[in-house]
Amino acid sequence: xxxxVDAMGGDFGPEVIIPASLAFLEETPEANIILLxxxxxxxxxxxxxGASNHxxxxxxxxxxxxxxxxxxxxxxxxxxxxxxxxxxxxxxTGAADALVSAGNTGALMAMxxxxxxxxxxxxxxxxATTMPTxxxxxxxxxxxxxVDCDAHHLYQFAIMGDVFARLVMNLPRPSIGLxxxxxxxxxxxxxxxxxxxxxxxxxxxxxxNVEGSDIYRGTTDVVVCDGFVGNVALKVSEGxxxxxxTELKEAYQASxxxxxxxxxxxxxxxxxxxxxxxxxxxxxxxxxxxxxIIKSHGNADxxxxxxxxxxAAAEVRHHLIANIAQExxxxxxxxxxxxx
Amino acid sequence: xxxxVDAMGGDFGPEVIIPASLAFLEETPEANIILLxxxxxxxxxxxxxGASNHxxxxxxxxxxxxxxxxxxxxxxxxxxxxxxxxxxxxxxTGAADALVSAGNTGALMAMxxxxxxxxxxxxxxxxATTMPTxxxxxxxxxxxxxVDCDAHHLYQFAIMGDVFARLVMNLPRPSIGLxxxxxxxxxxxxxxxxxxxxxxxxxxxxxxNVEGSDIYRGTTDVVVCDGFVGNVALKVSEGxxxxxxTELKEAYQASxxxxxxxxxxxxxxxxxxxxxxxxxxxxxxxxxxxxxIIKSHGNADxxxxxxxxxxAAAEVRHHLIANIAQExxxxxxxxxxxxx
Numbered sequence: 001x002x003x004x005v006d007a008m009g010g011d012f013g014p015e016v017i018i019p020a021s022l023a024f025l026e027e028t029p030e031a032n033i034i035l036l037x038x039x040x041x042x043x044x045x046x047x048x049x050g051a052s053n054h055x056x057x058x059x060x061x062x063x064x065x066x067x068x069x070x071x072x073x074x075x076x077x078x079x080x081x082x083x084x085x086x087x088x089x090x091x092x093t094g095a096a097d098a099l100v101s102a103g104n105t106g107a108l109m110a111m112x113x114x115x116x117x118x119x120x121x122x123x124x125x126x127x128a129t130t131m132p133t134x135x136x137x138x139x140x141x142x143x144x145x146x147v148d149c150d151a152h153h154l155y156q157f158a159i160m161g162d163v164f165a166r167l168v169m170n171l172p173r174p175s176i177g178l179x180x181x182x183x184x185x186x187x188x189x190x191x192x193x194x195x196x197x198x199x200x201x202x203x204x205x206x207x208x209n210v211e212g213s214d215i216y217r218g219t220t221d222v223v224v225c226d227g228f229v230g231n232v233a234l235k236v237s238e239g240x241x242x243x244x245x246t247e248l249k250e251a252y253q254a255s256x257x258x259x260x261x262x263x264x265x266x267x268x269x270x271x272x273x274x275x276x277x278x279x280x281x282x283x284x285x286x287x288x289x290x291x292x293i294i295k296s297h298g299n300a301d302x303x304x305x306x307x308x309x310x311x312a313a314a315e316v317r318h319h320l321i322a323n324i325a326q327e328x329x330x331x332x333x334x335x336x337x338x339x340x
Numbered sequence: 341x342x343x344x345v346d347a348m349g350g351d352f353g354p355e356v357i358i359p360a361s362l363a364f365l366e367e368t369p370e371a372n373i374i375l376l377x378x379x380x381x382x383x384x385x386x387x388x389x390g391a392s393n394h395x396x397x398x399x400x401x402x403x404x405x406x407x408x409x410x411x412x413x414x415x416x417x418x419x420x421x422x423x424x425x426x427x428x429x430x431x432x433t434g435a436a437d438a439l440v441s442a443g444n445t446g447a448l449m450a451m452x453x454x455x456x457x458x459x460x461x462x463x464x465x466x467x468a469t470t471m472p473t474x475x476x477x478x479x480x481x482x483x484x485x486x487v488d489c490d491a492h493h494l495y496q497f498a499i500m501g502d503v504f505a506r507l508v509m510n511l512p513r514p515s516i517g518l519x520x521x522x523x524x525x526x527x528x529x530x531x532x533x534x535x536x537x538x539x540x541x542x543x544x545x546x547x548x549n550v551e552g553s554d555i556y557r558g559t560t561d562v563v564v565c566d567g568f569v570g571n572v573a574l575k576v577s578e579g580x581x582x583x584x585x586t587e588l589k590e591a592y593q594a595s596x597x598x599x600x601x602x603x604x605x606x607x608x609x610x611x612x613x614x615x616x617x618x619x620x621x622x623x624x625x626x627x628x629x630x631x632x633i634i635k636s637h638g639n640a641d642x643x644x645x646x647x648x649x650x651x652a653a654a655e656v657r658h659h660l661i662a663n664i665a666q667e668x669x670x671x672x673x674x675x676x677x678x679x680x
Binding site for chain 2: 132133134144147148179181188189190211212213214215216217225227228229231232233234235236237238239240241242243244246247248251252254255257258261262264265267268269271272275276
């Protein structure tokens with residue numbers, strides 16, 4: 001297994017990405033990594049980690065870097081020699097099985113679409129990631145790639161989510177929920193209602209509509225929504241979790257008594273923090289492309305970035321792309337039979 | 341000030357709503373309450389609280405009850421003698437200044453629209469509520485009344501949010517944020533882009549786009565979004581907060597040491613819990629109707645329901661409806677001047 005790693009992306013670049021890559025190689029003896037970036041920078045950092053001659057780590061020079069705020073169209077035209085673009089080229093030629101990048105999401109998606117194209121039968125790729133729930137994990141998609149989706153796009157997201165959950169999350173028959181709104185007057189917009197009809201008519205394990213609160217309850221294994229709603233849900237969660245962490249900290253620091261009990265509570269608070277540690281959920285898949293691209297959070301540390309590489313490795317191991325391509329064909333055929 | 345209270349709505353009915361009403365009357369000497377519901381039930385409950393002859397509390401018999409799952413259209417036609425409907429009639433005739441109900445949101449909104457109509461210049465009412473932030477509170481709307489909004493609807497929500505924040509939240513020049521998605525490829529859908537143009541051209545204090553994470557950061561005083569997105573944001577927050585509470589509890593209960601430190605940490609944990617207590621934020625306004633209707637959470641306890649009555653009282657005190665009507669006229673005139 002060969003994984004390309006864009007060493008220039010994210011807030012910290014090689015400083016974080018190289019130790020993460022080395023940690024991943026350490027635990028995965030069958031894996032090779034191709035690091036892409038400015039060669040002297042990468043060599044320096046490898047030297048610092050005493051890994052200048054790692055047998056399963058290769059450096060490929062990329063003179064350009066895609067900026068975090070660069071317009072995707074501009075990156076696409078002007079950054080043909082960037083670490084991001086050369087990484088995607090490696091997938092295209094078969095020299096790598098996957099790419100992991102903490103860089104500009106829009107540019108990554110745009111380049112992925114143009115160079116790799118989508119899986120036949122999939123119109124638009126989606127951004128997918130697992131979220132922690134009371135029971136374990138829920139796969140959610142789309143998290144921001146598509147702001148205006150029609151019912152067929154949501155249906156395709158469900159197909160991809162099903163394959164991902166079966167292979168990568170090891171669930172024999174994952175339940176699929178369609179994100180909708182609750183008790184209020186009109187239950188959902190037209191797109192969601194239409195998507196529900198498509199899903200109900202398919203052989204997928206469609207649970208029905210779910211509400212925002214069902215995500216963390218783990219009501220279904222997969223939650224499907226359009227990218228606008230998914231992105232808001234994700235960011236609202238980040239904001240609330242951060243506020244709660246800060247409030248909890250302040251409550252403990254407000255008095256000498258609080259500070260004392262905080263010290264005593266440390267093992268408990270650590271256990272709590274670890275359980276919900278967002279770094280453990282790092283690594284979103286650009287699902288639907290004809291190749292595996294994993295997006296790491298821009299501010300990932302080495303622990304979090306290694307997690308994103310693990311997601312890539314799991315998808316390579318389970319031949320995710322070929323399996324999605326196959327299921328899409330089966331379900332599309334089934335759909336045509338039903339409507340014929 | 342006369343506030344009508346639907347005593348039959350919600351999960352607990354008079355059992356919770358009557359003590360809440362009595363507590364509110366106790367702290368608000370200038371207020372009167374008209375309790376609507378099945379008279380013998382209400383009389384019984386009042387007797388239990390030794391308040392059979394409260395001078396500022398009046399009972400009005402309503403033989404029907406709107407069911408929590410009843411279709412709004414059905415409630416509208418068939419429940420003309422329900423506590424909810426008679427309460428709205430009281431606003432219409434001027435016999436009450438506001439209605440508070442924990443009943444079926446859809447039915448409440450449908451009846452409100454038909455009986456009270458909307459404020460001139462407002463096409464659609466929105467559901468608005470305050471959310472806790474690091475700094476204080478943010479007003480968010482719409483939370484589920486409108487699943488398909490155009491740019492003009494969002495603009496009208498912003499106008500109403502501005503007036504609410506100035507009068508009820510006492511902010512001299514509230515900043516308005518438009519909920520959008522972040523760094524991803526296409527920044528927002530067409531509706532949001534168009535709404536931003538309208539807001540930028542107005543005399544409102546428009547901050548620009550905000551992301552989901554900005555809600556709890558308190559980046560702006562008001563956050564405007566369509567009802568689908570707003571409802572998901574609200575429910576995701578409820579689900580996540582509940583999961584975090586449960587996880588924290590379990591972390592403390594996992595060992596005898598944890599249980600011991602939990603006891604020692606009680607004052608701190610209480611302080612933390614109080615700060616984020618969702619009951620303190622109970623009471624959503626059906627904003628844009630030609631009358632004040634406050635929706636309480638269905639599972640509100642007496643503490644939370646009293647909070648919803650307080651929201652109604654604050655809106656009555658500040659002549660919210662008349663003030664919105666006036667600002668709508670000013671901003672619409674301004675808008676016509678600009679486009680003329």
